[in-house]
Amino acid sequence: MGKVQEKESFIEKASRLKLSKEQLLEMYRTMCLIRQFELMADKLYALGKVHGTMHLSAGQEAVAVGISRATRQDDYLINHHRGHGHFISKKADINMMMAEFLGKEAGYCKGRGGSMHIADFSSHNLGANGIVGGGIPHSLGVGLAIQMQGLDQICISIFGDGASNEGVFHETLNMAALWKLPVLYVCENNKYGMSMDIERVSAKLPIAQRAESYGIPWYYIDGNDLLTVFETTRDSVERIRSGNGPVFIETQTYRYFGHSKSDRNLYRTKEEIENWRSTKDPIMRFGNQMIESGMMTKENAEGFDKEALSIIETAVEFAEASPDPHPSTVMEYVYA
Amino acid sequence: MPEITYLEAIRTALWDEMKRDERVFIIGEDIGRYGGAFGVTHGMLDEFGEKRIIETPISEPSIIGAAIGAALLGMRPIVEIMFMDFTLLTFDQLGNQAAKMHYMFGGKATVPMVVRMPSGSGTGAAAQHSQSLETLLMHMPGLIVVTPSTPYDAKGLLLTAIRDPNPVCFIEHKVLYKSKGEVPEGEYTIPFGVADVKRKGTDLTIVSNGIMIHKSIAVANRLAQEGIEVEVVDPRTMVPLDTKTIIDSVKKTGKLLVVHEACETAGWAGEIMAVVSSSRAFDYLDAPMRRLTGKNVPIPYNRVLERAAVPQEEDIEREIRAILNGEY
Numbered sequence: 273m274g275k276v277q278e279k280e281s282f283i284e285k286a287s288r289l290k291l292s293k294e295q296l297l298e299m300y301r302t303m304c305l306i307r308q309f310e311l312m313a314d315k316l317y318a319l320g321k322v323h324g325t326m327h328l329s330a331g332q333e334a335v336a337v338g339i340s341r342a343t344r345q346d347d348y349l350i351n352h353h354r355g356h357g358h359f360i361s362k363k364a365d366i367n368m369m370m371a372e373f374l375g376k377e378a379g380y381c382k383g384r385g386g387s388m389h390i391a392d393f394s395s396h397n398l399g400a401n402g403i404v405g406g407g408i409p410h411s412l413g414v415g416l417a418i419q420m421q422g423l424d425q426i427c428i429s430i431f432g433d434g435a436s437n438e439g440v441f442h443e444t445l446n447m448a449a450l451w452k453l454p455v456l457y458v459c460e461n462n463k464y465g466m467s468m469d470i471e472r473v474s475a476k477l478p479i480a481q482r483a484e485s486y487g488i489p490w491y492y493i494d495g496n497d498l499l500t501v502f503e504t505t506r507d508s509v510e511r512i513r514s515g516n517g518p519v520f521i522e523t524q525t526y527r528y529f530g531h532s533k534s535d536r537n538l539y540r541t542k543e544e545i546e547n548w549r550s551t552k553d554p555i556m557r558f559g560n561q562m563i564e565s566g567m568m569t570k571e572n573a574e575g576f577d578k579e580a581l582s583i584i585e586t587a588v589e590f591a592e593a594s595p596d597p598h599p600s601t602v603m604e605y606v607y608a
Numbered sequence: 609m610p611e612i613t614y615l616e617a618i619r620t621a622l623w624d625e626m627k628r629d630e631r632v633f634i635i636g637e638d639i640g641r642y643g644g645a646f647g648v649t650h651g652m653l654d655e656f657g658e659k660r661i662i663e664t665p666i667s668e669p670s671i672i673g674a675a676i677g678a679a680l681l682g683m684r685p686i687v688e689i690m691f692m693d694f695t696l697l698t699f700d701q702l703g704n705q706a707a708k709m710h711y712m713f714g715g716k717a718t719v720p721m722v723v724r725m726p727s728g729s730g731t732g733a734a735a736q737h738s739q740s741l742e743t744l745l746m747h748m749p750g751l752i753v754v755t756p757s758t759p760y761d762a763k764g765l766l767l768t769a770i771r772d773p774n775p776v777c778f779i780e781h782k783v784l785y786k787s788k789g790e791v792p793e794g795e796y797t798i799p800f801g802v803a804d805v806k807r808k809g810t811d812l813t814i815v816s817n818g819i820m821i822h823k824s825i826a827v828a829n830r831l832a833q834e835g836i837e838v839e840v841v842d843p844r845t846m847v848p849l850d851t852k853t854i855i856d857s858v859k860k861t862g863k864l865l866v867v868h869e870a871c872e873t874a875g876w877a878g879e880i881m882a883v884v885s886s887s888r889a890f891d892y893l894d895a896p897m898r899r900l901t902g903k904n905v906p907i908p909y910n911r912v913l914e915r916a917a918v919p920q921e922e923d924i925e926r927e928i929r930a931i932l933n934g935e936y
Contacts (some may be wrong), residue, residue, distance in 0.1 A: 348681075381714035389712040398680055399713055403704050409673020410705070416674060417681035420633070420659065427677075440700075443667035447674070450665070605715040606749050608773035 282561040285499050289506070293567050299341055299498060300562060301576045303333040306357040308580040309366070310529070312588060313356070313373060313387075317533055323375050326387040327354040328529040334554035335460050335523045336361040337429060338501025343456070343509055348396045348414050348427040350407045351458070353388050354527070355400035358430060362397055364390070370587035376594035383597045384605065396425070404465070405431060405438030412444055415453030426454040426493045426512050434465025436479045445520070449486040452517035456508055457483070459522040460495065467539040480522035488520050495523025496554040526552065541599045609792055614877060617759035618724075619648055621766035622686065624795065625889055626656055626866040632770060633660040635671055636688030644867045645690045646726060646785055670693050674894060676709070676829065677915060679721040684770055690911055691737045692725040706775040707750030717931035722766070726782040728819060735906035738914075740818070740870035743764045745777045746846050746879070752776040752800060752844040757821040759789035761844055764798030772800070781818040801848035805857065809839035812863040812928055815854055815880050817842060820867045820919060838928060851883045858889040863931050864897040869918045872901040896936055900927045
């Protein structure tokens with residue numbers, strides 16, 4: 273069910289998608305904010321200020337922003353461990369995110385979760401998951417609950433390429449299709465499951481074609497092209513919200529940083545990373561399109577970067593000034 | 609009070625709670641027309657329809673995962689896992705997901721779900737359909753572990769379980785399904801963490817659960833004819849554990865025997881002994897604490913071997929006499 277894109281200009285495409293200049297600029301600024309958050313996270317780690325590990329999503333910003341802007345704020349999100357970008361684009365509070373990253377009481381999870389378990393139930397962000405594929409089956413229950421309660425939200429279940437080889441991936445797709453659940457499945461393929469190239473661990477690619485065997489419509493798209501992610505998501509969501517069951521989108525993207533803090537990138541070449549950065553970077557591509565079409569200037573772009581950095585720096589100040597949780601509270605929240 | 613079976617008590621609790629609260633639904637394998645592997649949900653499909661009696665493919669991890677997702681949105685899912693042994697397929701969802709979500713999300717998520725699971729040997733179902741794995745579940749903070757031994761406890765504890773905001777593992781002993789007992793028709797709940805002294809006595813305390821409660825009581829009643837009075841304490845919920853009732857009982861009797869069907873190594877008998885030995889009750893002990901447990905062996909198929917793998921009444925009687933006579 274691959275899509276054949278006709279040649280059309282950026283402006284034509286944006287106009288066809290009914291995206292205003294303000295909306296396009298907001299999407300650009302959100303990608304900048306994600307990038308700056310990830311760069312700062314890396315910096316804080318290098319400075320020895322981060323107790324635990326982290327999984328950075330720099331390079332994958334268009335997936336997060338494209339999906340969130342083509343869905344509703346009250347749609348439910350179930351996320352993987354590399355989730356900062358998705359939370360930011362779902363309008364998470366940057367101060368609370370940074371505080372959680374630094375393990376502080378003021379963080380989203382009061383310092384109990386850290387980077388890998390940020391959640392904000394009040395905004396229907398049902399949390400990131402430290403177990404690869406662990407959150408996928410939760411989409412079944414969220415979908416069932418939406419059906420039972422007669423709601424018009426959908427569930428967005430996002431996972432990486434590595435998760436597609438877990439058993440629950442297949443179990444879940446089968447049941448979601450069987451019960452026509454309102455779930456959008458997004459496989460954010462960044463090419464590597466830790467160090468393993470997806471081509472070394474999957475018998476047949478793209479991953480998305482696996483959805484075919486469960487009768488689920490699927491797309492394999494360029495995840496670094498913001499408007500493509502937006503359009504595919506928008507079309508899929510329309511189908512899902514109309515009660516036609518799940519849709520599967522695989523977004524091909526790439527992560528610049530290592531898998532986590534201990535990664536020395538021994539499994540890929542510097543040239544490969546540099547090639548993605550210099551020719552396929554999602555922020556650069558979208559920024560250039562905006563500039564070429566006259567909707568943004570270079571100065572605007574630099575200003576947005578500075579603005580993003582300033583928001584992130586304020587968040588770091590907030591987080592660093594926040595207290596650690598008190599040791600006497602270690603047993604709180606084991607049971608409700 | 610009417611007498612009904614343990615199975616009927618469980619079905620009654622499910623039925624009443626589904627009538628009372630439309631957020632409650634049951635999800636699992638073969639729970640519709642078939643009525644579940646042991647018949648617990650028999651008749652419920654006709655009453656509640658397939659939207660609330662949800663039959664699934666054979667996909668245990670994702671069945672638990674589905675329940676978690678629904679619970680996060682405020683539903684009250686009840687999962688039937690056909691045999692407790694199959695929970696081993698689901699340990700990511702039970703142990704990494706359900707058990708930890710409330711904590712790792714700083715108290716913002718709750719997972720109000722019940723996972724019912726038949727346990728235990730005695731039916732010739734052999735190694736993969738006969739285990740007693742409650743100790744594994746007890747070792748995961750965040751889970752509540754319930755082991756009802758009577759129809760009365762089963763109904764009262766199951767109502768509490770369905771209304772509780774935490775993930776509850778509800779372990780039903782499959783040999784008890786046909787056992788009968790008095791159960792009030794109306795609604796009543798039994799709080800978690802409150803043990804029940806199933807038989808009063810003065811000479812020795814037995815702490816046990818599930819089917820071993822019945823074996824212990826049978827032995828105690830026989831020994832009473834010789835003037836030996838054994839107290840039988842049923843914790844009813846392994847997590848949370850009512851340590852006070854256990855400690856008080858041992859203070860009174862000065863002797864402790866822990867009996868469980870689950871196998872010995874790192875079994876929960878050790879936990880009970882640790883609780884007692886680090887409490888005031890230690891000063892009252894006048895014999896070593898002993899345990900009588902399932903052997904460290906997969907449950908065998910052959911009837912004679914199956915019987916030999918777990919404590920029987922004659923084993924319990926022998927252990928009691930050994931403790932009372934100082935033969936250890």
